[in-house]
Amino acid sequence: MDKPVIVALDFANEVECIDFLDQFPKKQSLFLKIGLEMFCQYGYPFVKKLRERGYNIFLDLKLHDIPNTVKRTCQMIAKWDVQMLTIHASGGSKMIKSAKEGLAGSNTKLLAVTQLTSLGQVELTNELQVTLRSQDYVTRLAKLAFTNGADGVISSALEVPMIKEVTSESFLCVTPGIRPKSSKIGDQKRVATPNQAKKLGSDLIVVGRPITQAKDKYNAYVKIEKEWNK
Numbered sequence: 227m228d229k230p231v232i233v234a235l236d237f238a239n240e241v242e243c244i245d246f247l248d249q250f251p252k253k254q255s256l257f258l259k260i261g262l263e264m265f266c267q268y269g270y271p272f273v274k275k276l277r278e279r280g281y282n283i284f285l286d287l288k289l290h291d292i293p294n295t296v297k298r299t300c301q302m303i304a305k306w307d308v309q310m311l312t313i314h315a316s317g318g319s320k321m322i323k324s325a326k327e328g329l330a331g332s333n334t335k336l337l338a339v340t341q342l343t344s345l346g347q348v349e350l351t352n353e354l355q356v357t358l359r360s361q362d363y364v365t366r367l368a369k370l371a372f373t374n375g376a377d378g379v380i381s382s383a384l385e386v387p388m389i390k391e392v393t394s395e396s397f398l399c400v401t402p403g404i405r406p407k408s409s410k411i412g413d414q415k416r417v418a419t420p421n422q423a424k425k426l427g428s429d430l431i432v433v434g435r436p437i438t439q440a441k442d443k444y445n446a447y448v449k450i451e452k453e454w455n456k
């Protein structure tokens with residue numbers, strides 16, 4: 227079976243977003259990522275609306291707070307019937323465990339963001355003063371997420387083989403920073419094409435602007451989906 231391409235719904239408002247979704251055939255099953263931009267404007271009613279339309283939802287809130295706050299927030303989100311939720315792995319072992327506890331009883335997969343794909347080695351070393359090599363930092367955070375109960379991580383596709391090696395083959399690697407050959411890289415740093423992501427073993431890819439800012443958005447989606455599943 228074909229693996230879905232998760233589309234990042236990073237739109238200025240709901241009208242633009244619904245207009246985008248209406249460009250797809252009615253029966254098209256879609257896996258959609260609701261991020262901070264849309265969630266801050268429309269909150270849970272928007273999530274509910276898209277679930278009722280039958281879409282799978284990846285709720286990308288990148289939670290990063292003290293364990294108690296994260297647990298209580300996850301307890302709320304557990305009732306929303308979303309497929310995936312993000313936290314930051316750098317919140318630490320207790321926060322990761324608390325998030326998982328908060329989601330208990332739901333089918334929501336917990337994914338921990340390792341190093342944002344918009345950060346390269348230069349930012350890691352000079353700004354965050356992390357002395358590790360980027361790939362070691364990513365695998366370290368992935369291990370932390372794995373040992374504390376997360377279902378998977380968010381990383382660049384470039385790190386997937388190393389992450390699977392230190393965790394498990396079944397530990398989910400969801401990879402944004404996807405750029406087909408002709409696309410603009412924008413603010414991303416650690417990027418891969420859909421085909422590279424496939425070869426590197428990504429479980430799911432997340433694509434935003436190469437689809438949402440394309441002239442023919444549906445066609446851009448179809449092309450990426452074909453390359454990803456080829």
Ligand SMILES: O=C(O)c1cc(=O)[nH]c(=O)n1[C@@H]1O[C@H](COP(=O)(O)O)[C@@H](O)[C@H]1O
Nearest residue numbers: 234261286342343380402403432433434435
């Ligand atoms: O958690 C994420 O989804 C995420 C993590 C990360 O490290 N990098 C990253 O780009 N993302 C998200 O993935 C999407 C990528 O969008 P494009 O760069 O437009 O394809 C955005 O919605 C980001 O918020």
